[in-house]
Amino acid sequence: MHKILFVCLGNICRSPMAEFVMKKMVKDAGVERQFEIASAATSTEEWGNPVYPPARRKLAEHGIRCDGKTARQMSRADYDYYDLIIAMDHSNLRGIQRIIGADSQNKVSLLMDHTDHPHDVADPWYTGNFDATWEDVTAGCAALLHELCRTA
Ligand code: 4NP
Numbered sequence: 001m002h003k004i005l006f007v008c009l010g011n012i013c014r015s016p017m018a019e020f021v022m023k024k025m026v027k028d029a030g031v032e033r034q035f036e037i038a039s040a041a042t043s044t045e046e047w048g049n050p051v052y053p054p055a056r057r058k059l060a061e062h063g064i065r066c067d068g069k070t071a072r073q074m075s076r077a078d079y080d081y082y083d084l085i086i087a088m089d090h091s092n093l094r095g096i097q098r099i100i101g102a103d104s105q106n107k108v109s110l111l112m113d114h115t116d117h118p119h120d121v122a123d124p125w126y127t128g129n130f131d132a133t134w135e136d137v138t139a140g141c142a143a144l145l146h147e148l149c150r151t152a
Contacts, residue, residue: 003081006019006088007039007096009088009095010071011071013123013124023035036082046071049071085109086108086109086114086144111137112140114144115140116143121137
């Protein structure tokens with residue numbers, strides 16, 4: 001079982017996109033029973049809010065639904081529970097560190113560090129570019145799935 005928590009600043013754009021893209025990828029690969037996948041925020045800014053409409057529309061364009069997802073903040077208990085904590089950008093790493101302290105169990109990584117082209121996933125909340133986020137998130141999740149299936 002791989003338990004994965006995707007993390008971003010607000011948990012209404014990037015990390016829920018990653019959550020629902022990854023859920024679709026593991027389902028399509030027929031390995032969904034080997035995965036538990038969720039997402040959370042480093043901040044409390046959007047707590048309780050649904051996925052931001054442009055992010056929801058981008059997922060829907062690709063036949064992916066995210067009904068019922070609402071933002072929540074990551075906790076110390078999440079760090080203990082999940083095997084992999086996958087952040088979208090370097091500032092998320094600092095936010096995670098504020099919540100959990102040191103990454104003593106070596107669980108935290110950046111999504112795009114799992115690809116051949118490491119970089120921060122730009123925040124579409126500020127850029128307005130949900131296509132770029134979609135490209136990064138799908139590339140990152142595909143690379144992560146490949147890595148996990150190889151080591152399973
Ligand atoms: P996300 O985008 O971290 O990709 O969910 C953001 C959404 C909301 C805010 C910041 C980033 N905010 O400050 O409310």
